[in-house]
Structure formats: C-alpha cells, structure tokens
Amino acid sequence: MKIHEYQARNLFQKYGIPVPDGFVCHSVDEVKKKVGEDDKLRVVKAQVHVGGRGKAGGVKLAHTKAEAIEHAEKILGMNIKGLTVDKVMIADAVDIEKEFYVGLINDRNTKSVTLMASSEGGVEIEEVAKVSPEKIIRMPIDPTMGLMDWQARKVALQLFSDPKEVRQAAAILVKLYQLYVDTDASLAEINPLVLTPDKKVIAIDGKMNFDDNALYRQAEILAMREVNDDEKKEIEANAKGLSYIKLDGNIGCMVNGAGLAMATMDMIKLYGGEPANFLDIGGSSNPEKVVEAMNILLGDKNVTAVMINIFGGITRCDDVARGLVVALDQIKTEIPIVIRLSGTNAKEGLEIVKTTGLPTVETMSEAAKKAIELSKK
C-alpha cells in the first residue's frame, strides 16, 4: 500500500524527524485560506502515487501567496502518468547546501531490513544504483537488535563530516527505522535529506509503502489508504478471495493459482494475443467464486474472449467443472469462452463441461490459440 508525501511527512513529524512546515490542500479555496500573507518562499507539490512529479510540472516554487494560488490552480486537476491530482502539499521552501538519500527496504537477499544511503540525493536511487552502485552504502539490520546507534553513526559518517551534522543524521536514521518497523513498512525513503546553510539536517521529501499482509494490524496506516478506480476493483476482488489485476489487452483469463495465471498471460502474449487481466481464483471449486470472477472479467469492456485455465490438484477437475456449469448457467453473455481443464479427474471434468456447449481443450497452448482465434471474430 502506498501513501502520499504529506502523509509520510506527518508520520516523520510524529517520530521526531525534522521536516519543513507544511500542510495539504484539496482545493484552491483551501490554499487561499491556509497560505499566509507573508512573502515566504514556498513550494507547491502535487500529491499523487507516482514518481516524476517535478518533471511533469507538479512541483513549483511560489514567492508570494498569489503565486502559490496560481500554481495550485494549475496543479490541481493536472494529469500525471494517468492519475489526476486532487490535492497539493504546500511547504516552506528550504535553502539547500547539500542533498542526500536515505532509505529502508525489506531486502530479499539478506532477509532483513536494509538501510541504504547515498550522497547522491534528490535523484532516483534506482538511477544511482544503475550508474554508480558503489555510491550506495548498504547496512543490513539485525531484527532482534534493531538499527544500533553505531550503525546509524557509521552510515552518517560517510555522508557528513561535521560531528554535529553526523549526530543529527544518525538520530534521524534511528527514528526512521523505528517508524518503519512500527508501521510494517516495505519502503521508507527520505529523498532528499538535506543540509541547510545553517547546518540543520531536514527531511524535504518522503515516500513510504506498507506491507499489504500486515495491514490487519495497522489500523492507522490503513485509514490513509486512497485508491483509484482500477485499484478499487482489485481490492473488491481481493475481499472475495480473488486476486485480480487489470491489464490493457482483450483476452480475459481466469486461472487457479498465481504462477499458472502469470504463465497463462505469457502464453496468450506468446501466441500473439494480449491478456486483459491477471486473475487467480485460488484453489476452490466454489461456483460463486467463478460467477464473481466472470462478472469482473465481463465488466471489462475491452474483453472479447475469455480463457478459463484450471489445473486440478487437490481440488478435482470434475468438482471445478460442476462449479463452472452452475456459474456459466447464471451468466448470459455473447462473449466466447474457452475452457481448459487438466490434472486430477480432467476427463470427467471435460465431459461435464461439454454439456454447456462451450469449446473445451486439453492443453494451455491450445486454449490460448483458440481464445485468440475467437477474440478476433
């Protein structure tokens, strides 16, 4: 789960990480009300769940209140990478002497939280990783001890030279780690962490993602969730025990198992088609689940053919077939459907499905070819 920059900023503030003064506005009127009449230099920033806001014109400096209003008028409603901006953060601009990157991630290789830091701040860390990986400092953290002071100091010493600055930075790292574990985060970045001319270390921009599996115990984080329409469908599907991701193609797929669902999408592509979605119905023969899944698939107007790919394991194909027959009886559609059943009791399953009059095939490859052929009619 992602949150906005202003939400990350608020969490930073709660944990005592220094951040510039700022607030979020949902409308130009709110900007008019909240921005003071002084001529403080401020920055107006689009709040959307994608990177590259600056390049898209979603981040602007304002020298006066009038300018802040002018920028907010332009940025609110702006489209950045397909997402509409419906709020802006307005923060005091900070003079910058030097920029740094610090971040925490769950590292698959060390199986720990790893602290990353770099003196190349303000740019995307992925770019730094590609161009000059030696500039990224990595420090794996022992979960039983947490980020120890000496570790935070060791990292801070590689970014700063003045002892006062080192102390400020090390304290920020320890606080960031505490926030990270307390909230079951999967990513926490301060980019940039800046040194001001008066030698203060401040977090100017922040980004946090959270582990979806842990949201059940993170009510405060869950309350921050905002979703777009595609994500809404995905979350609704999830609540019904389905795992769904919308894609841009025209062949709807319904599969049991995530790996097999991915392999099914790949196969459609391999034979020259375009998958409309990823959809894993899990290991169940429950007809209601199949009906739900079909409704989701047919709700996508791009879909011109459906491929159902089931491998029976513990769940037997004849049980799945009975579920399919019940489900397909409820769904009236003109869109062609291809059914492939394999594995345990596949023969019996295929016999049952034949009563629906729908085309059945024995292998994934055949199913993909048939679905592509039918999608073109």
Place this chain on the structure above:
Amino acid sequence: MSILINKDTKVIVQGITGRDGAFHASKMKAYGTNIVGGISPGKGGMEVEGVPVFNTVEDAVKATGANASVIFVPAPFAGDAILEASYAGVDLVVCITEGVPVQDMIKVTPILKQNNTKLIGANCPGLITVDECLIGILPGMIFKKGNVGLISRSGTLTYEVVNMLTESGLGQTTCVGIGGDSVSGLYFIDLLERYENDPETKAVVLIGEIGGDAEEQAARFIKEKMTKPVVAFIAGQSAPPGKRMGHAGAIISSGSGTAEEKIKAFAEAGVPVAKEPSEIPGLVKEKLGL
C-alpha cells in the same frame, strides 16, 4: 536417496484442528507420510484423523521424535508457530500459510539460523519425495518416482509442469515449492546444492517468477558449481512493472526483477529456458540424452 525428506521423516502438523490442517493431514497420511502428531494449544489429548494432538510442539517432539513440522495456522500466528517449532528442535519446518507479514519472517530468520532450523515457505505448497513422504498440499497422484528434481516459486504451475513430466515418462526425486513471498526460507541455491549432491537426481527443473534476483543468483551458482543439467521456466514475462502478480514476491520494481534479465542470466549459464511450460519435458530429455 532424495533431498530434505524421505520415508523416515516424522511429521507433525501445527494447526491440525483447523479445517485445512485436518483435511491435509488426512491427505498426507493417505499418501504414506509418517504423520506422528498434531499441535493445537488446549486440545492436547484429542485425536484428529487418527493422529494424537499435543498442546505444544515441544510435547509432540518429546513424545514422537518428530523431525519435521508443517504449519497451517492463520497468518497472524504463523511467525510464532515457526519459532515454536524451531526452539523445539524440529529440523525442517514447512509453512503453508499465505499472507504472513514480511516483518514476521524477517524476525524469524536469525532465530532459524541460531537453532539450525531449515524452513520452506511461507506461502508455499510444500514438498514431496515421491512414494516416500509428502509434506504440504501437493496433489500426490500426479507425481511419479524418477530422476528429476524440481524447485518452484509457484503452486499450480508446479503441478502443471509435474503432470507434463510424468506424462512424458520423466519421474521425479524430490519436488519443492519454495513459495511466492519476498522473504522466505530455503531458496533456489540452497536446494540446487542439495540436488547436486543427491546421487539419484540426474536433472533439475527450476520454475522461477518475475521479482527479485534469486533466479540470477541461481544461474551464477549453476554456472560455477553444478555438473547436473538444469532446465528453467520464468512466469510473468508479460507482467507490467509495479504490479504485484498475486504472489507478494512477484513484482517488477523499478526495472529490476524482469523476466528478460532472468532469461539472459540463465542463457549465460547454459540453462535452456522454456518459452512455455509444455516445452520443459522435451528440454529435460534433450539434456539427459533421452
């Protein structure tokens, strides 16, 4: 021979009184797995599917000499269940539970190392040494005894491939579903090493997915350390970046973890990568000169 488990493995089921635990305990028993006990706190003394139930893993290990455990408890309690098994001295822990928070798995990791416990999963279908021992939720009937080892990040896709191998006459030694989470127990390299040392295994099938760089690491290991042939498949070649494809681990983040990089790494290690699952048996036969 085989890897990790065999006919002498004594298995306990953590969460045996739950719906999934009871169902799969009976399936495992029917396959011939030596299920010696189950755990359900407060229900010690009961019997489920003819298996004695204990309150703690420690009680079960003392009474039965169990050396493997399979976990079916709900996700919020799975991390604790792994720890309980580890501290009770269980050698191999298989966690089937899906949706375990990553921080829980991270906390468990150093303890497993300290206690010298091997973990498979979480979020995995388990493992099987054909005709000897099945631990988890794999459908036993699709496997056939033979000489191919198989490691996979997926569930049903594994069954699909095993079925194809069996139908084409290629039996298996041990097949392991390592799970689809980003932080989990034994991984490709740990298992490749064991297959390399298992005299019965003649070839290995590796089924990877997008996300992470475990496949690239496996490719380097194969190139440097393995004498036995390996055939690979990578699921998720058509997946868009930034989207989690069902498995928490199957996500392409900022251009890394893509199928292209993995396929390239395997090509450099001389590992053929099947374009679709149905090519796998042919590639294995080619490598074995069959």
